[in-house]
Amino acid sequence: MSDRQQLRIPGPTPLPPEVVAALSKPMINHRSQEFRQLLASVSERLQRVIGTANDVIVLTASGTGGLEAAVANTIEPGDAVLSLCSGYFGERFAQIAERFGAKVAYIRSEPGQPIDPAPVAEAAKKQRFTAVLATHSETSTGVLNDLPAISQALHAAPERPLLLVDGVSSLGAAPLGLADDEYDIAITASQKAWMAPPGLAMLAVSERAFKRAEVCRSPRLYFDVVAARKSASRGETPWTPAETLLYGLDAALDLILSEGVADVFARHRRLSARLRQGLRDLGLSVLSAEAWASPTVTAAFLPAGLAYAQFQAHLEAAYGIQLAGGQGALKDKVFRIGHMGYIADEDIEYLLQSIAGTLQHFAISGGGN
Amino acid sequence: MSDRQQLRIPGPTPLPPEVVAALSKPMINHRSQEFRQLLASVSERLQRVIGTANDVIVLTASGTGGLEAAVANTIEPGDAVLSLCSGYFGERFAQIAERFGAKVAYIRSEPGQPIDPAPVAEAAKKQRFTAVLATHSETSTGVLNDLPAISQALHAAPERPLLLVDGVSSLGAAPLGLADDEYDIAITASQKAWMAPPGLAMLAVSERAFKRAEVCRSPRLYFDVVAARKSASRGETPWTPAETLLYGLDAALDLILSEGVADVFARHRRLSARLRQGLRDLGLSVLSAEAWASPTVTAAFLPAGLAYAQFQAHLEAAYGIQLAGGQGALKDKVFRIGHMGYIADEDIEYLLQSIAGTLQHFAISGGGN
Structure with a gap:
């Protein structure tokens, strides 16, 4: 068994030793120069990795909390919202908008397929939407949606709706692909490509989104991005920050920038x-086609007759590997592999050998494709 | 200078070595038996320390996030809410309720004074309130409010309102003092008496509060306590949890229970x-009287003519001690000391010697009281 951690779920992902070491730093006063330097270091370098001049707000919350912050700051009851939904996490984003009272129209893709921009342009032409919810890497299917094409499609609208992007499992590993004035909030989370523990959501927020947040009447204090921006201008967070996780993220940003973003x-x-x-x-079918495969998550069909629980149990017992099962309609049909953050060529080879061994164990003959 | 960390702000508080060590544990699958054991260990032992059979929900958020969760699950626009406000954090709790559309009536105490139960009983008799917001230890003044007296005062109401308690800086260090059917949500946070890093809010939630949450229409997904309870029944959290912080809190609970809660x-x-x-x-005046002094936070008046910034700068330079200044109307009038969690007799002695030395440095003669 490899001595590297073989946690290959789509987050939390393994932590590099440098990040683990940083988690032991002592608590500091969050209203001090030391903290101001930490927050500035993290925020400015998040901008560099995401490739944006938009402010990046760091919240103590999971990725879902980040999605909720995006909704709570921009969407009011009765607002028309267009959900571009290519899987389970697209549904979750839309569910939050519905909870906040939005009238949500859906454009859904088949599992493993990306969103087709043509109906998006049609919809944007016909109806005024306050916001469009898009997923970049859909963690449930391993599809990377074409954000530039979606942004282009929204040009058909008389007035461009706010574009809110779930980049939870893509940012840090893939470019957003949008100019700063082409999207409004892009959300990511520390435990994905960022090689840090879970508990921080990071939001790149456009000027237009801040303007909207200033007048948006949906209730929130904890997730108020205007308050967060105001505090950040003083090098602070409005509420006590998760210092330990910021230490980890700061150390991870060192690693990302020393390897080089490209x-x-x-x-x-x-x-x-x-x-x-x-x-x-190995004779397995990948859910998404090569053209729109996510660089961070892959879903593949289980061989006929092999239950996910059996497959996973053997992978773990024999090789120490943990993958994830399918979600929603894909439950017991696919298995999912997270391959983001702290991962190298040798890990992929070990993973493939382990899957080959597991298929052999269950006497499932492989074959070319 | 002592080799123990002298961070004496009212949170984050210093971490014991056992807690620091636990933060280095590797990431695990949050949908695994290993995680289920961790969550069960934390939740069940939080109940023991808080002294409740009510479910304790653990959220990835700061204490303010925990206050917002309490409000978002119980208060709707137009609801009448009574805020028992003895300082800055009482105001924050009420501000969240106002953000969620509540019509808030205030009973305020003077700084350093607790809430008088008599007008609470009067108010509860006259008007029907959906909820009453109370602070246990008011972190801005060092006052411990008498929760049993407040609960008693609410018996005057034709129907008892929900009682939401900010126990952020008290729980883990002091008993709540209420039976399980006398309050509805009590909120605390990991970085206070719990000796863990910031980033977790813990909510003890009554059956009555869960029932209210099931029908409460205020928008929330991330902070939905009903979803959290449903997931907890399977040993999970609905969204990816801050595993690192749970490791720390679990190790801190070991220490608390081996010392003994009493x-x-x-x-x-x-x-x-x-x-x-x-x-x-040393001739200094403590803001709160002995009878209602908080066991976790003390505010004392600065000597005349000594600015907080000067006082703090010398304390830190000469003794490595960090205290906190006053908030709101108490800014530049008081200094605040956090003394909760990982703190021993020797730390208090060192702190007092350091304050004495600092007063001498500024040639402020001490005296008896």
Whole structure:
């Protein structure tokens, strides 16, 4: 068994030793110069990795909390919202908007398919939407949606709706692909490509979104991005921050920037392509086509007759590997592999060998594709 | 200078070495038996320390997030809410209720004074309130409010309102003092008496509050306590939890329970009494009277002519001690000392000697009281 941690779920992801070491730093006064330097270091370098000049707000919350913050600051009861939904996490984002009283119209793709921009343009032409909810990497299917094409489609609208992007499992591993004035809030979370523990949501927020937040009447204090921005201008957070997790994220940003952002993105593309090819070589079918495969998550169909629980139990017992099962309609049909953050070529090879061994164990003959 | 960390702000508080060590544990699958054991261990032992059979929900959020969760699950626009407000954090709790559309009536105490139960009973008799917001230990003044007296006062109401208690800086160091059917949500946070890093809010929630949450229409998904309870029944959290912080809290609960809950409470009472006496011996005036002094936070008046910034700068430079300043109307009038969690007699003695040295440095002669 490899001595590297083989937690291959789509988050939490394994932590590099440098990040683990940083978690032990002592607590500090969150109203001090030391904290101001930490917050500035994290915020400014998040901007560099995301590739934006928009403010990046760091919240103590999971990725779902980040999605809720995006909704709570921009969407009011009765607002028309267009959900571009390519899987389970797209549904969750829309569910939050519904909880906040939005009238949500859905454009859904088939599992493993990305959103088609053509009906998006049609919808945007016909109806005025306050906001459009889009998923970048859909963690339930391993599809990377084409955000530039979606943004382009919204040009059909008389007035561009706010574009809220779930980038939870893509940012840090893939470029957003949008200029700063083409989206309004992009959300990511510490435990995905960022190689840090769960508990921080990071939101890149446009000027237009801040303006909307200033007048948006949906109730929130904890998730108020205007309050967060105001505090950040003084190097503070409005509420006590999760210092330990900021230490970890700061150390992870050191690693990302010393590897180089372009190289980190290239590594994710290379490893995910190798993984998909390796799965096909074993006779397995990958859910998403090559053209829109996510660089961070891959879903593949289980061989006929092999239950996910059996498959996972053997992978763990024999190889120490943990994958994730399918969600919603894909439950017991696919298995999912997270390959983001602290992951190298050797991990993908070990994973493929382990899956091959597991298929052999269950006497499932492999084959080319 | 002592080799123990002298961070004496009212949270974050210093971490014991056992808690620091626990923060380095590797990430695990949050849908696994290993995680289920962790969550069960934390939740069940939180119940023991708080002294309740009510479910304790653990959220990834700061204490303010916990206050918002309490409001979002119980209060709707137009609801009449009674705020018992003895300082800055009481105002914050009420502000959240106002953000959620409540019509808030206030009963305020003077700084350093607790809430008088008599007008509470009067108000409860005259008007039907959906909820009453009370603070246990008011972190801005060092006052411990008498929750049993407040609960008693609410018996005057034709139907008891929901009682939501900010126990952020008291629970873990002091008993709540209420039976399970006398309050509805009590909120605390990991970075206070719990000796863990910031980032977790813990809510003890009554059956009555869950029933209210099931029908309460205020928008929330992330803070939905009904969803959290349903997930907890399977040993899970609805959204990805801050595993690192749960590891820390679990290790801190080991320490609290091996010291013994009653002994932890007694230690806090003893240390805070010694601190207040020591401050008075130095000629300083404590904001709250002995009878309602908080066992976790003490506010004392700055000597005339000594600015807080000067006082703090010398304390830190000469002794490595960090205290906190006053908030709101108390800014530049008082200084505040957090003495909760990982703190021992020697720390209080060191703190008093350091304050004495600082007063001498500024040539402020001490005196008895």
